[in-house]
Amino acid sequence: MPANSRDRESDILAKGKARILDTGDFLTSEQLAMRFSSQSKFSPSVLEDWKDEHRIFSIEQDGQVLYPSYAFSINGELLAGLKDVLMVLGTTKSGWGFALWFGSSNSYLGGTLPREELSSNPDGVLSAAVNEAHGAQHG
Numbered sequence: 001m002p003a004n005s006r007d008r009e010s011d012i013l014a015k016g017k018a019r020i021l022d023t024g025d026f027l028t029s030e031q032l033a034m035r036f037s038s039q040s041k042f043s044p045s046v047l048e049d050w051k052d053e054h055r056i057f058s059i060e061q062d063g064q065v066l067y068p069s070y071a072f073s074i075n076g077e078l079l080a081g082l083k084d085v086l087m088v089l090g091t092t093k094s095g096w097g098f099a100l101w102f103g104s105s106n107s108y109l110g111g112t113l114p115r116e117e118l119s120s121n122p123d124g125v126l127s128a129a130v131n132e133a134h135g136a137q138h139g
Contacts, residue, residue, distance in 0.1 A: 016104075019103070020099050026066035026099070027066060028066060032047075057071075057098045079119055091133060101132065114128060
């Protein structure tokens, strides 16, 4: 790949990451605990266990581990549908790849962001993830 293509790709990735961080959707375990008023549920060890179980994902920025707040209901419960999506996309993505996918418009969801549909339309988000991972399936 020519150097200018790599530079362009690196620039696009940096802009995408900045866009994701600007949403304010990614929080530390302490910030999650404050948002949902539950210190024990959002301890770093619990979140790491959930991550190992593919129930949530994280990104790292400036030495901090950050988790997507949209992975939780308004009551602070982890959204059950997220695990299925992560299992499908986990063959090709992790961390920042997940964050960019959830934070980008998706044609299979009518141009909305998967993160906006996760709580109300988990089956649609899962279908979009399957299409992302395996390509559109024609019958």
